[in-house]
Amino acid sequence: MNRSRILALLLIAGTVTACSTQEPGTPSAAPPQDTEGTKTSGSPSTGPSLDELDPCDVLTEIAPKNDLTDMADADSNGxxxxxxxxxxxxxDVYPTLGISQYQAGANSEISETTVGGRAAKLVKKTVTDLDCTVTIEVTSSSRVDVTGYSISSIDDSCATAQALAKDVEPELPKS
Structure with a gap:
């Protein structure tokens, strides 16, 4: 037998013996996990964690009240x-960025506010002179942003963003 075959057999034998140890005791199934009270959507007290929250599901849920149409994924967060x-x-959902990490534009006008008892910021002129964002704190290191953009008025943008933020807030997980 040549040297490479012997080496291969020794490696195989070592691998087989490394995987064949016995553990003392009697095998048994793990106890069942308590999943009662866990929901997959909507309830603020037991809703999904923020990284599981689908922003399109939230907009769909509040669409009738806000007369929303043409829902579409905007990007990976929104x-x-x-x-x-x-x-x-x-x-937009940001599971790892708090409101303190919000990046305002150079001309943005920021004011502190609350939405449903949560800390929030109202940001006028987010990117352009006609858009408005309400960024809502979920935890100190997570947030959601609700943005409105009107082609005619920043007042329309802000009124829409604020109304939507009020309806989005109950859909968010409690911290």
């Missing part, structure tokens, strides 16, 4: 829609 007044809206 979902966009349009209301009957033509205001574009977007809901």
């Amino acid at each position: 979902c966009s829609a349009k209301n009957s007044k033509g205001v574009r809206v977007q809901l």
Whole structure:
């Protein structure tokens, strides 16, 4: 037998013996995990964690009350829609960025506010002179942003973003 075959057999034998140890005791199934009270959508007290929250599901849930149509994934964090007044809206979820990490534009006008008892910021002129964002704290290191963009008025953008934020807030997990 040549040297490479002997080496291969020794490696195989070592691998087989390394995987064939016995553990003392009697095998048994793990106890069942308590999943009662766990929901997959919607309830603020038992809702999904923020990294499991689908922004399009949230917009779909609140769409009838806010007259939203044309829902579409905006990017990996968000979902966009349009209301009957033509205001574009977007809901973005940031499971690892708090409101203190919000990056305001150079011309942004920021004011502190609350939404449903949660700390929030109202950001006028987020990117352009006609958009407005409400960023809502979920935890100190996570947030959601609700943005409105109107082609005619920042007041329409802010009114829409604030109304949506109020309806989005109960859909968020409690911290």
